[in-house]
Amino acid sequence: MSAVWPVYKGTSFNVWVPDTGVYYDSANAENMIAHLQKKRLSQRRTRSSAFAEQEEEIANDPKSLPCRRPRIAFRDVTNPTNTRTLIAALVPGDRVIVHKAPYLLQIEGTVVDEAYVLGVLSSMPCDWQARRTIELVMSFGQFNQLSIPDPGEGHPVRDRVVEIAGRLAAVDERFAEWAAEVGVPAGSANDEAVKQDLICELDACVAFLYGLDEDDLAVVYETFSETVDYSDRHAAVLTHFRRLTG
Numbered sequence: 001m002s003a004v005w006p007v008y009k010g011t012s013f014n015v016w017v018p019d020t021g022v023y024y025d026s027a028n029a030e031n032m033i034a035h036l037q038k039k040r041l042s043q044r045r046t047r048s049s050a051f052a053e054q055e056e057e058i059a060n061d062p063k064s065l066p067c068r069r070p071r072i073a074f075r076d077v078t079n080p081t082n083t084r085t086l087i088a089a090l091v092p093g094d095r096v097i098v099h100k101a102p103y104l105l106q107i108e109g110t111v112v113d114e115a116y117v118l119g120v121l122s123s124m125p126c127d128w129q130a131r132r133t134i135e136l137v138m139s140f141g142q143f144n145q146l147s148i149p150d151p152g153e154g155h156p157v158r159d160r161v162v163e164i165a166g167r168l169a170a171v172d173e174r175f176a177e178w179a180a181e182v183g184v185p186a187g188s189a190n191d192e193a194v195k196q197d198l199i200c201e202l203d204a205c206v207a208f209l210y211g212l213d214e215d216d217l218a219v220v221y222e223t224f225s226e227t228v229d230y231s232d233r234h235a236a237v238l239t240h241f242r243r244l245t246g
Contacts (some may be wrong), residue, residue, distance in 0.1 A: 002030035006099040007186040008146040010075035013089035016168045016199065017123050018070075018175075019103045024098050032096050037062040038231030050105045052127075066105055069093040070169075070178045072118050076138045083228050086138065086146075088121040090178070094158040102140060111181040112162050119150050123206035124233075128220045149209040157244065158204050168195065199234060204240035217241060 006012070009024035044047040046058055051059060056066045074088040077100060098102055106114055120126050127144065134142055151158050162182060167189040170179035179186040189195050207217055219235035 002028050003094070005029045005032060005094050008073070008091060008095050010087075010101045011072065012097075012101070013075075013087075013091055015084060015087055015089065016195070018089050018091050018169065018171060019106065026125075027096055031061050032067065033065060034204045036065050036067060036096070040065065047082070050107065052163060065101065067094065067096050070175055071103045072080055072114065072121070072122070072140060073097055073101045074143065076100055076102055078134060078138055080134060081082065081223060082129055083170045085134055086121060086127045090118055090175070092174040101133075107224055111178060112200050114181070115162045115165045115169065115182045116150070116158060117148060118169060119161040119202055120206050120209075121146075123164065124224065124230075124237075125203060125207045125210055125212065128224055131156070131224070134170055142183075146211075149206070149211070151184055157208055161205045161209070164198050164205070168198055168202070185186060197236070200236040201240040203233075203237045205243060207237070207241060216237065 004026050006023040007025040009022075010023050012020055012024070014020060019178065040051050040059060043051045044054070046052060051071075070090050070093050071087055078085050078087070091103075092098070104117070106116075127149075129146060130138070130142075133145075163184055166182035166184035167177065170182070170184060170186040170188075171190060172187055176186045189198055203217055207220070212220070214235045217234065217237065221230040221237070224230055238243050
């Protein structure tokens with residue numbers, strides 16, 4: 001009997017929560033693999049498709065379908081009054097996702113680069129940037145306008161972003177292979193106190209890579225929301241930030 005896969009929608013995940021247990025539907029895995037492989041091969045003939053950039057050997061192998069491995073997805077529905085605008089997560093493999101939760105297709109780079117991008121996207125400094133222009137829909141056009149600071153491989157703060165994001169994303173054995181490629185253990189940040197401290201350190205690291213100073217950080221957390229008080233998070237981030245800049 002073929003496996004049954006959950007069908008994800010936007011509320012199936014949240015920031016650092018890869019699976020809320022709320023699904024759009026379920027689907028027969030064998031049927032989905034056949035359908036998505038046929039669709040991928042068809043899209044490869046369209047120059048504007050991301051699949052057109054995949055190497056032929058990879059594209060011809062159904063085992064390489066994006067749905068078979070963890071990938072970064074984000075919600076395309078938002079609201080200016082939401083506590084967060086940019087909601088991205090590393091969702092588990094063997095899931096399919098409806099169009100309201102677009103995903104990123106890795107064509108170049110490594111899983112380490114993927115973890116870095118996830119870390120930046122999940123930070124409040126990056127989300128603050130998104131909140132300046134996005135009202136109701138996070139389209140790919142708007143998403144592609146986001147700036148991602150990258151000092152290059154080997155930078156110690158970049159490496160720390162990768163480590164933190166890897167630990168926060170790899171919550172259990174579904175991510176074990178991905179975590180091993182990143183170089184972190186799966187399930188190592190599930191303690192709530194550890195998790196929250198890492199989230200604040202991540203904000204500090206990303207702010208540092210954006211070139212922000214303490215005054216900039218104050219603007220980020222004081223203006224982020226009209227309904228949520230982020231002063232405690234701001235204070236925790238400052239502690240980590242001062243360690244980086246001191």
